[in-house]
Amino acid sequence: MRTQVGIVGGGPAGLLLSHLLHRQGIDSVIVERRSRAYVEGRIRAGVLEQGTVDLLAETGLGARMAREGLVHGGIEIAIDGARHRIDLAALTGKSVTVYGQTEVTKDLIEARLAAGGTIVYEADEVSVHGFDSDTPSIRWRTADGPQELHCDFIAGCDGFHGVCRPSVPAGRIRTYERVYPFGWLGILSQTEPVSDELIYASHDRGFALASMRSHALSRYYIQCDLDVKLDDWPDERIWDELKTRLGPEAAATIETGPSIEKSVAPLRSFVAEPMRFGRMFLAGDAAHIVPPTGAKGLNLAVADVRVLAEAFAEHFRDGSSAGIDSYSERALKRVWKAQRFSWWFSAQLHRYDGAEPFARRLQLAELDYLTGSEAASHAFAENYVGLPFG
Ligand code: FAD
Ligand code: DHB
Numbered sequence: 215m216r217t218q219v220g221i222v223g224g225g226p227a228g229l230l231l232s233h234l235l236h237r238q239g240i241d242s243v244i245v246e247r248r249s250r251a252y253v254e255g256r257i258r259a260g261v262l263e264q265g266t267v268d269l270l271a272e273t274g275l276g277a278r279m280a281r282e283g284l285v286h287g288g289i290e291i292a293i294d295g296a297r298h299r300i301d302l303a304a305l306t307g308k309s310v311t312v313y314g315q316t317e318v319t320k321d322l323i324e325a326r327l328a329a330g331g332t333i334v335y336e337a338d339e340v341s342v343h344g345f346d347s348d349t350p351s352i353r354w355r356t357a358d359g360p361q362e363l364h365c366d367f368i369a370g371c372d373g374f375h376g377v378c379r380p381s382v383p384a385g386r387i388r389t390y391e392r393v394y395p396f397g398w399l400g401i402l403s404q405t406e407p408v409s410d411e412l413i414y415a416s417h418d419r420g421f422a423l424a425s426m427r428s429h430a431l432s433r434y435y436i437q438c439d440l441d442v443k444l445d446d447w448p449d450e451r452i453w454d455e456l457k458t459r460l461g462p463e464a465a466a467t468i469e470t471g472p473s474i475e476k477s478v479a480p481l482r483s484f485v486a487e488p489m490r491f492g493r494m495f496l497a498g499d500a501a502h503i504v505p506p507t508g509a510k511g512l513n514l515a516v517a518d519v520r521v522l523a524e525a526f527a528e529h530f531r532d533g534s535s536a537g538i539d540s541y542s543e544r545a546l547k548r549v550w551k552a553q554r555f556s557w558w559f560s561a562q563l564h565r566y567d568g569a570e571p572f573a574r575r576l577q578l579a580e581l582d583y584l585t586g587s588e589a590a591s592h593a594f595a596e597n598y599v600g601l602p603f604g
Contacts, residue, residue, distance in 0.1 A: 218240050219366065223500065227371035244334065246335050267311045291414050295415075301591075393482050401434050408468040416564075502549050517548050525537030
């Protein structure tokens, strides 16, 4: 098999890259380790920046998102139960859209298959070769035996636990990492969301987040210990904890019901530099992870891929390498700004066991400043809705 861009990973980054390349007349093949059903069912991100929404809409993926996505012009921050609204739209002229990663993924898969795109699912033992030569390739195994895809470039869109980044010789990659001493316990329930907008809560007992997927589907998270056992957290206990952390107003009105999904996610900040190794380019979670608090992960993956698709298009159209040469630097500039914001917001909202009382008072002062100062709210809102593309 031969293609122009061989893409490892069929998550949002790989699928969108393939879609954008197709629109530029560039051929690609996606090699994905999991099944289509698994990829479509993985519940993760929920908040799209306006830049992400605009890109999807401009490239023909906006119809269902426009019908089903929920446009939010603000978010709330609950500080020990007292709620404060940040008016994103008034402060920045922009909004965010609540539209699940599952739905973005389904729309992308449908568009790729309708356009005759190739996605190989359930590829075992995927490996990348020759990215320092002019003849890179991707190899894998299926029930039919070993397969090989020859390509001009490899795009490593295979997430944090993928194979592309670990294939780079250790001396050529530098990584930066911060692991947080807690996780998020998330539930999905067929209940009406407690509020029209998201509520991010900082409470003495820990962080909580009230989010949603639709008017009838709620997504809630609470900060939990890393060694949490789901058996210790029956739904009743989660609802009680949410009521406490979100505060009395939410507790009085929250609709509870059985969870239809329950999972734990660790929190991590991670960056690999550079994001290009010869003819292999990393994009999305393969190159960087942010803690989910700032809702940046999926949006960063989209931003990477936008720059990378432009760079490949320039190369195949004009024979220019300017775009591919500057990809890593351009992408990393945005990545580090999102790292800063996601780290900062996470640090203010979570409970750090064993921290001195002074640290909690500083958090409260930061949050008081954030919600009380127009300048601070403005800076926050600019980051939350997404910085302009550089
Ligand atoms: P992935 O989605 O991880 O896709 C990588 C793909 O590669 C997967 O399909 C995987 O199966 C495949 N793969 C892995 N290894 C191999 C291999 N060896 N060979 C072939 N294929 C392979 N982001 C936001 O922007 N907003 C949010 O609100 C938000 N909330 C989140 C909440 C939670 C609980 C979590 C966990 C994450 C959240 N994120 C959020 C982050 C977001 O989900 C990720 O940043 C996003 O999925 C990144 O997309 P990706 O395509 O780079 O990676
Ligand atoms: C969701 C996840 C986030 O990390 C976030 O900041 C906002 C919303 C969600 O899953 O709905």
